[in-house]
Amino acid sequence: MSEPFDVARWRPAPFLPERDARDPALIFVVAVLCFLACLTALGVIAADRAAGGWANQLTGEATVIVRARGGETPDAAAARAAEVLAGVQGVAEARALEREKAYELVRPWLGDSADLEDLPVPRLVAVTLEREQPATADQLNAALSAQGLDTVVDDHSIWIKDIRRAAGVVRWTGSGVFLLIALAAAAVVAFATRAGLAARKDVVEVLHLTGAEDGYIAALFQLRFARIAAVSGALGAAAAAALGATLRLIGGGEGITPALPIAWLDLLAVLPCPLIAAAVAAVAARLTATALIRTL
Amino acid sequence: MSRKPNNAAAPEAADDIVRFDAVSMRYGRGPEVLSDLNFALPRGSFHFVTGPSGAGKSSLLKLIYLAAKPSAGAVHLFGEDTQRLHPSQLPKLRQRIGVVFQDLILLDHLSAFDNAALPLRIAGHKPSEYRNDVAELLAWVGLGKRMQAQPPTLAGGEKQRLAIARAVVNRPEILLADEPTGNVDQEMALRIFRLFVELNRLGTTIVIATHDQDLVARANKPVLNLEHGRITALGPQGPRPRADDE
Numbered sequence: 001m002s003e004p005f006d007v008a009r010w011r012p013a014p015f016l017p018e019r020d021a022r023d024p025a026l027i028f029v030v031a032v033l034c035f036l037a038c039l040t041a042l043g044v045i046a047a048d049r050a051a052g053g054w055a056n057q058l059t060g061e062a063t064v065i066v067r068a069r070g071g072e073t074p075d076a077a078a079a080r081a082a083e084v085l086a087g088v089q090g091v092a093e094a095r096a097l098e099r100e101k102a103y104e105l106v107r108p109w110l111g112d113s114a115d116l117e118d119l120p121v122p123r124l125v126a127v128t129l130e131r132e133q134p135a136t137a138d139q140l141n142a143a144l145s146a147q148g149l150d151t152v153v154d155d156h157s158i159w160i161k162d163i164r165r166a167a168g169v170v171r172w173t174g175s176g177v178f179l180l181i182a183l184a185a186a187a188v189v190a191f192a193t194r195a196g197l198a199a200r201k202d203v204v205e206v207l208h209l210t211g212a213e214d215g216y217i218a219a220l221f222q223l224r225f226a227r228i229a230a231v232s233g234a235l236g237a238a239a240a241a242a243l244g245a246t247l248r249l250i251g252g253g254e255g256i257t258p259a260l261p262i263a264w265l266d267l268l269a270v271l272p273c274p275l276i277a278a279a280v281a282a283v284a285a286r287l288t289a290t291a292l293i294r295t296l
Numbered sequence: 297m298s299r300k301p302n303n304a305a306a307p308e309a310a311d312d313i314v315r316f317d318a319v320s321m322r323y324g325r326g327p328e329v330l331s332d333l334n335f336a337l338p339r340g341s342f343h344f345v346t347g348p349s350g351a352g353k354s355s356l357l358k359l360i361y362l363a364a365k366p367s368a369g370a371v372h373l374f375g376e377d378t379q380r381l382h383p384s385q386l387p388k389l390r391q392r393i394g395v396v397f398q399d400l401i402l403l404d405h406l407s408a409f410d411n412a413a414l415p416l417r418i419a420g421h422k423p424s425e426y427r428n429d430v431a432e433l434l435a436w437v438g439l440g441k442r443m444q445a446q447p448p449t450l451a452g453g454e455k456q457r458l459a460i461a462r463a464v465v466n467r468p469e470i471l472l473a474d475e476p477t478g479n480v481d482q483e484m485a486l487r488i489f490r491l492f493v494e495l496n497r498l499g500t501t502i503v504i505a506t507h508d509q510d511l512v513a514r515a516n517k518p519v520l521n522l523e524h525g526r527i528t529a530l531g532p533q534g535p536r537p538r539a540d541d542e
Contacts, residue, residue: 007427007431007443013406207414211388
């Protein structure tokens with residue numbers, strides 16, 4: 001037998017039912033969208049880091065091709081070029097590579113049978129530049145020309161430009177995908193709000209006709225869907241973080257591959273997801289509810 | 297009594313709570329459901345709106361409780377031309393009106409107590425200010441032992457009384473009831489009618505739309521009869537016709 005009603009202990013019940021049979025489906029869909037959005041964000045961060053790393057590596061190095069002139073042997077020319085380069089400001093180290101390294105580079109075109117000793121194969125000098133103030137290709141060229149050396153300096157600037165352009169494309173594409181997913185989530189919430197309003201037309205009608213302001217009624221739906229989206233966002237973010245952590249663990253210190261290095265700190269990027277999801281849902285629900293109430 | 301068209305605005309009597317000036321109404325692009333209505337209801341009065349189904353009784357009430365807008369003419373409520381009000385002003389006006397809807401529209405997931413207290417919550421009162429009043433009102437309408445019950449578990453008459461309790465809990469200046477005895481037996485209809493009489497005695501203006509001619513005959517209250525959206529008769533003590541219509 002139920003307890004007698006105690007007026008003194010009565011507390012107002014929520015105007016909207018706390019549970020709705022459609023909530024689990026909505027939570028699932030929004031959680032999946034949030035999961036995809038978080039994965040996109042993690043992918044963009046990792047790709048950005050990878051591109052930055054490659055660009056940094058290339059920025060710190062240059063390669064000089066040295067051709068022998070006059071009676072000078074290729075090895076002697078390379079040794080002299082390395083010595084000249086080591087003295088240029090902004091160069092940390094210059095090292096003439098063994099002739100075998102140069103032969104390896106031309107062998108695919110000439111074949112194993114060719115006697116490379118008889119050919120004037122240029123030598124290579126690997127230059128490591130200082131991080132803070134690296135020497136430019138022009139400075140290296142000037143120093144080498146001054147010593148009468150026939151050289152070509154490659155400071156990898158073409159590669160660096162390509163990598164930076166590729167990183168930019170990845171960043172913008174990722175942001176676009178992220179935006180699309182956020183819009184899809186907003187559309188789902190707007191659709192759910194519309195369905196929720198239709199299902200709760202009795203509540204909306206009674207509140208409206210008993211003098212509730214439109215904003216008050218809209219706020220009920222806004223709060224409800226913001227709460228659902230926050231829960232969904234938390235679930236999606238947790239799943240994405242778990243997947244990111246798994247990739248980080250099974251991929252070793254460099255992440256799943258050196259091409260996509262995920263750092264532990266990157267996983268924090270999913271933290272704002274519940275808040276963003278709630279904000280998107282709140283705005284979508286507010287606009288939808290307000291528009292529908294005005295038709296009453 | 298036939299009513300001649302009249303679009304001229306008449307000076308409003310100070311004690312008129314509702315005044316219709318040449319009011320017509322249609323839903324969308326459909327035909328007119330109300331045509332050229334001119335009448336005024338004094339504050340504290342008690343009126344029946346009668347007529348066959350489809351005569352426009354519910355539409356007339358909707359205009360008064362601001363659920364619809366006239367397609368022509370002006371509806372004055374509490375001395376305000378409702379057409380000239382900004383939408384943000386309407387909720388405050390609605391809080392001064394109590395409505396017993398034809399289909400009751402009780403919220404099934406709320407208890408009888410929560411349903412009855414709803415207008416007070418909307419008006420922004422604190423629970424501590426009204427919980428005892430709500431309990432007292434529910435006891436007065438005979439639901440003292442059903443306060444926790446949800447509407448689906450209530451009998452037809454109980455639902456009707458709960459809807460009435462919700463309509464009057466905020467002490468509205470005017471109470472509109474659309475077929476309030478439509479789904480109850482004669483005895484319950486009389487009990488509900490006595491409730492309205494008591495509320496009217498306490499100062500509330502009452503307007504009841506009904507096609508229950510027995511109730512109307514027994515009540516001996518002013519009648520406004522509608523047919524095809526037009527006022528065809530004002531009963532023995534019907535609503536005061538507008539001065540320029542006389």
